Amino acid sequence: xxxxxxxYYDGFSAMYDRFVAMHSGDSQxxxxxxxxxxxxxxxGGAVLDLCTGTGSLLPYLAQRVGxxxxxxxxxxxxxxxxQGRRKTKDRCNLLxxxxxxxxxxxxAGSFAAVTCSHAFYELKxxxxxxxxxxxxxxxxxxxxxxxxxxxxxxxxxxxxxFYLRLAVAGAGRVRGFLRQERALLERHFSRVEKVLSPTGxxxxxxxxx
Ligand SMILES: C[S@@+](CC[C@H](N)C(=O)[O-])C[C@H]1O[C@@H](n2cnc3c(N)ncnc32)[C@H](O)[C@@H]1O
Numbered sequence: 001x002x003x004x005x006x007x008y009y010d011g012f013s014a015m016y017d018r019f020v021a022m023h024s025g026d027s028q029x030x031x032x033x034x035x036x037x038x039x040x041x042x043x044g045g046a047v048l049d050l051c052t053g054t055g056s057l058l059p060y061l062a063q064r065v066g067x068x069x070x071x072x073x074x075x076x077x078x079x080x081x082x083q084g085r086r087k088t089k090d091r092c093n094l095l096x097x098x099x100x101x102x103x104x105x106x107x108a109g110s111f112a113a114v115t116c117s118h119a120f121y122e123l124k125x126x127x128x129x130x131x132x133x134x135x136x137x138x139x140x141x142x143x144x145x146x147x148x149x150x151x152x153x154x155x156x157x158x159x160x161x162f163y164l165r166l167a168v169a170g171a172g173r174v175r176g177f178l179r180q181e182r183a184l185l186e187r188h189f190s191r192v193e194k195v196l197s198p199t200g201x202x203x204x205x206x207x208x209x
Contacts, residue, residue, distance in 0.1 A: 005122075006077055009053075013079030016054050022158055031197050032117070035148050035204055036060035038195065041112045046070040048111045048138060050101055050131070051119030053077075055084030061115065062091050072106065074099045102130035109140045117148040118202075121181075132188040136209055145189065145207040147181075148197075181205065 012019075035057065041047055043066035049057050052073035061071045072095045075081050081096050088094050099105050101116075101123060114135050123131055135145050182205070185192045189207035196203050 001124075002076075002127075009075075009077035010079035013054065013077060013083050016080065016083065017056065019161065020056070031148070031199060031202050032057050032060050034197050035115060035117060035146060036064050038146060038204060038206065039064050039113050039115075040144065041065055041069070044068045045112045046072070046110060048104075048106065048114045049073040050104075050114055050116040050135070051075055051122075052084060052096070053080045053117075053119065055081075055088050055096065057115060057117050058084065058088050058094055059091070062088075062094055065093065067093060069093060071095070072097065072111070074101070074104065076100050102127045102134060104134045104138050106138045108137050109143075110138050111143060112140055113144050113146060114139060115146045115148070120147050121149055128184070132184070136188055139209045141209060143209045145205075145209075147185070147205040147207065148202055149181075149205075 009016075039047065039061070041064055045065045046069060047061050047065055049055075049061060049071065052058065052075045055073055058071060058073055062069075065071060070093055073084065074097045075084070076098065078098060081098055084096050088096070097105060116135075120128070120131075132145075139145065182192060182194070185205055185207050189209060191206075191208040193206045194203055195206060
């Protein structure tokens with residue numbers, strides 16, 4: 001199943017950004033800026049973007065940490081990372097790594113913040129638990145995990161494509177996660193807060209270590 005999802009994302013990678021633009025209209029840029037603006041990270045800090053996909057969040061994160069800071073990005077799809085590298089090739093403080101969310105190749109306490117945009121709900125139960133443990137491990141004391149997810153699209157065609165993606169991820173499992181996400185996050189973090197994006201289409205769960 002994991003391999004199937006990797007193949008799915010490798011194949012989907014070339015049209016992924018166009019699909020997201022269709023899904024979100026003009027709002028996507030604002031949503032990413034909104035997430036980056038929530039970060040308490042100052043110039044010189046370090047941030048990890050988990051399940052980075054085509055790296056759309058990375059330019060905003062790089063701006064937040066400045067040229068002396070560090071942004072790491074991880075994804076298990078080679079295709080998605082290829083698109084991400086193409087988009088961010090001129091930035092020197094970015095490191096894109098192929099890897100799995102449940103086994104992060106970073107030292108404990110490395111990051112002031114970990115972000116994960118529109119991806120966490122796809123992880124399977126045990127993978128998700130292990131990924132949360134790993135996020136807690138790589139966060140510095142007091143560090144924050146920012147989990148951003150979106151609501152259902154209104155346009156029928158886009159909604160159909162969204163359901164198709166949910167089917168690949170396992171629709172029942174996703175619904176289960178959306179119902180229980182706060183309780184799950186509270187098991188791993190000392191403080192959990194929900195913030196709605198200005199568009200109302202996405203939410204960010206702020207989870208403090
Ligand atoms: C819906 S995309 C979101 C991409 C990006 N964060 C964004 O906001 O556009 C989900 C991403 O999660 C990645 N992914 C899914 N499961 C993963 C895992 N176990 N480890 C690493 N990456 C994973 C997929 O390859 C895909 O790029």
